[in-house]
Amino acid sequence: MSNSAYKAMWENLNLDIEAHDGLLEVLGKFYGDIYMSQEKRLKGMEYLDFVLSEVHGLRVKELMDAKEAGRKIIGTFCVFVPEELSLAVDAIQVGLCAGADAGTEAAETVVPRNTCALIKSFIGFKMAKICPYTESCDLIIGETTCDGKKKAYEAFGEMAPMHIMEVPQRKEESDRALWKSEVLRLKDELEKLTGKTITAESLKNGIKISNDKRRALQRLNTLRAAKPTPISGRDVLLINQISFYDDPIRFTQSINTLCDQIDERIANSEGIVAENTPRLMLSGCPMAVPNWKLPYIIESSGAVVVAEESCIGTRNSRDLVDESCETVEEMIDAICDRYMKIDCACFTPNNERMDNIKELAEQAGVDGVIHYSLMFCQPYTHEAFKVEKTLASENIPMLSIETDYSMEDVEQLKTRVEAFVEMIS
Amino acid sequence: MIAGIDIGSRSMELVLLDPDDTNNEIVLERRLATTFDPASQLKIILDGIAPEIISATGYGRKLVTEELCGVTTVSLTEIKAYALGVAHLFPEARTILDIGGQDTKAISLMKNGKVAKFEMNDRCAAGTGKFLEHLATVFQIPIADFGSYALEGDEPLMINSMCTVFAETEATSLMAQGKNPRDIALGLHGSIVRRTTNMLHRVGLNEPLVFAGGVANNPCVINMLTDALKISPSVPDRPDMVGALGAALHGKSVLKIC
Ligand code: SF4
Ligand code: SF4
Numbered sequence: 001m002s003n004s005a006y007k008a009m010w011e012n013l014n015l016d017i018e019a020h021d022g023l024l025e026v027l028g029k030f031y032g033d034i035y036m037s038q039e040k041r042l043k044g045m046e047y048l049d050f051v052l053s054e055v056h057g058l059r060v061k062e063l064m065d066a067k068e069a070g071r072k073i074i075g076t077f078c079v080f081v082p083e084e085l086s087l088a089v090d091a092i093q094v095g096l097c098a099g100a101d102a103g104t105e106a107a108e109t110v111v112p113r114n115t116c117a118l119i120k121s122f123i124g125f126k127m128a129k130i131c132p133y134t135e136s137c138d139l140i141i142g143e144t145t146c147d148g149k150k151k152a153y154e155a156f157g158e159m160a161p162m163h164i165m166e167v168p169q170r171k172e173e174s175d176r177a178l179w180k181s182e183v184l185r186l187k188d189e190l191e192k193l194t195g196k197t198i199t200a201e202s203l204k205n206g207i208k209i210s211n212d213k214r215r216a217l218q219r220l221n222t223l224r225a226a227k228p229t230p231i232s233g234r235d236v237l238l239i240n241q242i243s244f245y246d247d248p249i250r251f252t253q254s255i256n257t258l259c260d261q262i263d264e265r266i267a268n269s270e271g272i273v274a275e276n277t278p279r280l281m282l283s284g285c286p287m288a289v290p291n292w293k294l295p296y297i298i299e300s301s302g303a304v305v306v307a308e309e310s311c312i313g314t315r316n317s318r319d320l321v322d323e324s325c326e327t328v329e330e331m332i333d334a335i336c337d338r339y340m341k342i343d344c345a346c347f348t349p350n351n352e353r354m355d356n357i358k359e360l361a362e363q364a365g366v367d368g369v370i371h372y373s374l375m376f377c378q379p380y381t382h383e384a385f386k387v388e389k390t391l392a393s394e395n396i397p398m399l400s401i402e403t404d405y406s407m408e409d410v411e412q413l414k415t416r417v418e419a420f421v422e423m424i425s
Numbered sequence: 426m427i428a429g430i431d432i433g434s435r436s437m438e439l440v441l442l443d444p445d446d447t448n449n450e451i452v453l454e455r456r457l458a459t460t461f462d463p464a465s466q467l468k469i470i471l472d473g474i475a476p477e478i479i480s481a482t483g484y485g486r487k488l489v490t491e492e493l494c495g496v497t498t499v500s501l502t503e504i505k506a507y508a509l510g511v512a513h514l515f516p517e518a519r520t521i522l523d524i525g526g527q528d529t530k531a532i533s534l535m536k537n538g539k540v541a542k543f544e545m546n547d548r549c550a551a552g553t554g555k556f557l558e559h560l561a562t563v564f565q566i567p568i569a570d571f572g573s574y575a576l577e578g579d580e581p582l583m584i585n586s587m588c589t590v591f592a593e594t595e596a597t598s599l600m601a602q603g604k605n606p607r608d609i610a611l612g613l614h615g616s617i618v619r620r621t622t623n624m625l626h627r628v629g630l631n632e633p634l635v636f637a638g639g640v641a642n643n644p645c646v647i648n649m650l651t652d653a654l655k656i657s658p659s660v661p662d663r664p665d666m667v668g669a670l671g672a673a674l675h676g677k678s679v680l681k682i683c
Contacts, residue, residue: 397542411484412528416545419504423540 006057009064013135020130023102024056027290034296038232040272042265044258045235051242055289059245060132066092067136072194075137075160077122078145079311080167080342082335084321085187087206087248089194094133095244096122096140097312099291101405103128110155111148116374117404118288119152126159133245134160139193141186143167145346146379163189169347171340180336187332203331207321213248216255217317223262225306225364228271229279230262233305234295240312241289273304278424281361283309283387284372284380291405294372294413301418302425307364309357310372315342318356345379353383354390361396368424369398370417397424426452427680428476429673431506431666432467432485435459435526435554435639438669439470442677444477449513449674454666463488480676482506482668484527501675503668504532504543510671511635512538514661519631522621522650522658523667524640526554531624533631544624551587552620554640559589560613563596564606572643575614578607581649584616592616611645618649625654634658637667 003024010017031052051059063073072091074081086093101117103124111123125131134140142153142164153164165182168175191197220239224231239258243251265271280303282295287310295305308314319341322334343353361369371387373380384400391398399420403409429440441453457470463485471479471494478497481489486500507523512534521532527550532543550556561571582599586592592613599609617640625634634656640646641664651657661667 412545415484415502415504415528416543419502419540419543419545422502422505423543 003057006061009061010056010132012064013060013132014129015132015135016129019102019128020056020132023100023130026100027055028053030290030292034234034292035238038234038272040270041235042231042258042261044254044261047254047258048235048238048242051246052238052289055245056132060136062247063092063094063133063136067138072138073133073136074190075134075140077141077149078143078167079316080143080145080339080344081141081165082183082186082339083210083248084203084206084331084335085183085190085198087209088198088202089190089196090202091138091190091194092247094137095288096125096131096134096137097244097286097288098122098125098131099288099405100125102130111152114376115148115152116285116377117406118286118374118377119148121288121405123152123156126156137161139163139189141165145344146377148376148378167346171347176336176340179340180332183332183336183339198328200326200328200331203328204323204325207323207331207335209248209252211320211323212252213243214317214320216252216259217243219259220255220262221307221314221317222363223259223266226262226266226271227365228269228275229273229277229304229306230265230271232272232299233280233282233308234292234299237287237292237295237305237308237312240308240316241287243316244312278303278367278421279306279365280304280421281307281309281357281364281366281369282313282372283357283369284384285374285377286311286313287372288312293405293407293410294370294401294403294417297410297413297417298370298421301414301421303417303421306366307360309360311344314356314360315344345383350383354386357387358390358394361391361394366396368420369396370420371398371400373400373402375402375404426474426476427673427676428471428474428479429506429669429671429676430467430470430479430481430483430489431503431668431672432459432463432481432483432488433526433639433668434484435558436665437463437466437470437483437485438666440666440669440673441474441476442673444677444680449677451666451670454663454669456665459485464493467493478676478680480672480679482672482675499676499679501672503528504530504540504545506668506671506675507637508532508534508538508540508671509674510667510669511637511661513670513674514667515633515635515659518633518635518659520625520628520634522625522634522636522641523638524553524617524621524636524646525638525665525668526550526558529553529621529624530638531621531628533628542628544627546624549588551589552617554638556589556592556617557613557640557643560593560596560610563593564610566610569642571610572614572645575607575610575645576648578605578609578611580608580611581615582608582612584609584612587616587620614643614645614649617646618653621650622653630654630656632656636660637664639665641665 098121106127107120107124636658
């Protein structure tokens with residue numbers, strides 16, 4: 001990372017250069033310890049190492065160039081915001097969820113202390129002026145999912161331009177109607193922002209690009225489940241994380257190239273760990289960059305992660321939008337249908353999540369599940385009970401972990417995870 | 426010889442087993458304070474013995490390396506170590522409560538002695554040995570006598586807080602009100618018991634229950650636990666050696682595979 005070359009750009013974005021340098025240093029160190037130390041890594045991961053090393057550099061430069069050329073940048077915090085629409089107005093959509101303990105003190109002046117780390121982090125990043133993505137955005141889309149986010153957006157909205165989508169909490173006909181009206185309202189907003197009209201052609205293209213990205217991730221998820229495990233869980237998590245930042249077309253190509261390499265590995269029965277290594281699924285809250293704490297603990301405890309049931313995981317790539325539609329109206333309906341399938345814990349009763357977990361556990365051939373909820377996350381902490389019950393009926397053991405971004409509980413987490421691995425070995 | 430060693434936050438224990446003894450009688454046991462220099466203490470506790478393998482457990486288990494000890498080393502968590510140790514001493518046991526220096530664990534066992542489920546306190550030392558140790562100093566009673574001291578009380582006074590610091594505040598304010606210090610001590614023991622019964626119920630409390638770890642030396646905790654659960658737990662003779670014993674048993678099974 002040649003930071004000095006980007007300094008002017010960061011200054012233009014009004015970042016706090018000193019605090020930002022501090023963040024990059026921590027990120028670099030973490031990445032070195034957790035990623036670069038891995039053995040038998042796939043060649044294709046070099047692309048992801050590069051993207052991550054340039055996450056605040058080259059990629060931000062691309063955003064700046066795009067802005068210069070008149071394109072808009074849309075920030076999001078949730079997989080409910082349809083990227084298809086942003087692509088259809090030639091805008092660039094980026095995820096703003098944050099995974100580091102930064103600016104927490106500032107954040108706690110506007111949200112209560114018992115707010116989950118993810119929320120505190122994105123507010124902290126904004127208030128400490130250390131996130132070039134947040135600062136690049138022309139519009140940030142919030143959504144009414146959990147109460148924590150919903151109320152936090154009121155504070156965030158005073159600091160940045162926001163549009164809030166109402167996400168329903170149930171999946172009845174009336175909820176579908178509400179959701180459709182919200183998708184249409186977003187469409188209007190995006191058209192107004194960009195001065196472009198969404199046409200059947202541009203929307204079809206947006207759907208195609210998003211689906212291609214999902215198809216590449218689906219392919220990866222199928223391949224990774226091979227025995228012996230061809231790619232580490234940490235690497236797959238990183239890929240999922242990067243899918244929220246990178247240019248979607250380039251990303252899709254790189255992941256397909258990586259998958260070709262995995263195909264070769266599988267053909268040669270090569271794995272990154274011994275075939276009898278216990279296989280785990282991580283399930284629960286999203287893990288945003290650089291929140292690699294739990295996967296790292298798991299994979300240093302003699303187990304390997306073979307599935308991520310989360311929004312930075314299968315929840316984001318499982319379902320595709322129907323590509324057979326021809327009119328804008330039909331396509332909007334197809335988009336609504338696809339998004340209403342998301343099994344987020346903010347919905348009630350959300351039983352489809354239980355079915356999806358069972359199915360994924362079976363497909364990936366897991367020996368156990370680690371349920372991960374961020375401390376103070378009501379929706380996922382509640383569902384941990386249901387997930388445990390569901391898995392128990394399938395004789396799959398589960399360990400429930402509640403944690404945050406701090407490192408103070410690492411030793412206890414290690415003991416619990418190791419004991420769980422001993423238990424299922 | 427096979428050495429099992431349990432390095433906890435307060436003390437470390439060592440158990441030696443003879444690899445050829447099918448009954449696994451303990452050949453030797455030792456105990457030492459962990460202090461702030463566990464590596465040096467480790468050398469002292471191993472002084473004069475030359476085991477073929479060292480099997481380590483406890484939060485300091487990763488400290489025990491081949492480089493440091495000059496022999497093969499393996500490690501396991503306290504959960505597995507207690508399960509193995511208890512299954513050896515009480516083959517029928519189905520649930521274990523282990524209250525140590527800074528951790529409390531509830532473990533449910535399958536019929537074959539394997540771990541079925543466990544719970545462990547996640548961050549602070551609330552309701553552990555440290556909690557009692559700290560409060561004993563407030564009462565100016567040696568920790569070894571704190572349990573019998575509390576048993577002289579009649580009516581436990583309610584202590585609501587699980588947090589060591591807040592519990593101390595509650596205790597001192599009760600003292601300032603002129604309450605019987607023995608009743609306050611009884612109340613403090615009661616708060617530990619409340620916390621652990623919750624944990625036990627979460628893993629599904631099946632009998633027989635074995636209570637181990639350093640705090641199982643405390644007669645007041647045993648009494649109150651018996652009252653609260655309506656189950657009388659079995660307590661090993663030396664409850665704080667169970668982890669080291671389990672580690673040694675694990676060491677033996679590793680040696681056999683090699
Ligand atoms: S967990 Fe729910 S609220 Fe969070 S990103 Fe996923 S869908 Fe959105
Ligand atoms: S992790 Fe939970 S509390 Fe935090 S933003 Fe997501 S749903 Fe809300």
